[in-house]
Amino acid sequence: MEPYAHTNTKGKTYFLHQNGRLFFFSSKKQGGIDLPPGYIVVESEKTHLPLLKKRTD
Numbered sequence: 001m002e003p004y005a006h007t008n009t010k011g012k013t014y015f016l017h018q019n020g021r022l023f024f025f026s027s028k029k030q031g032g033i034d035l036p037p038g039y040i041v042v043e044s045e046k047t048h049l050p051l052l053k054k055r056t057d
Contacts, residue, residue: 001034002032003015003016003017003029003031003032003033003034004016004032004033004034004035004041005029005032006025006041006043006050008043008048008049008050009043009048010048012027012048013027014026014027014049014050015027015028015029015032016032016033016034016035016041016052017031017032017033018033023036023039023052025049025050025052038054038055039052039053039054039055040052040053040054040055041053
């Protein structure tokens, strides 16, 4: 299974990882995980880094 990948507006690809309850994005594909249910990915307008947020609907 392929890990969740997000390509930002600058063209850099990040992969979702988890360490306990902490979710984070890394440029390394190895050890990546799929997007957990109930979460969405948004991109920071200032840094263009992906952020994981809980769905509000």
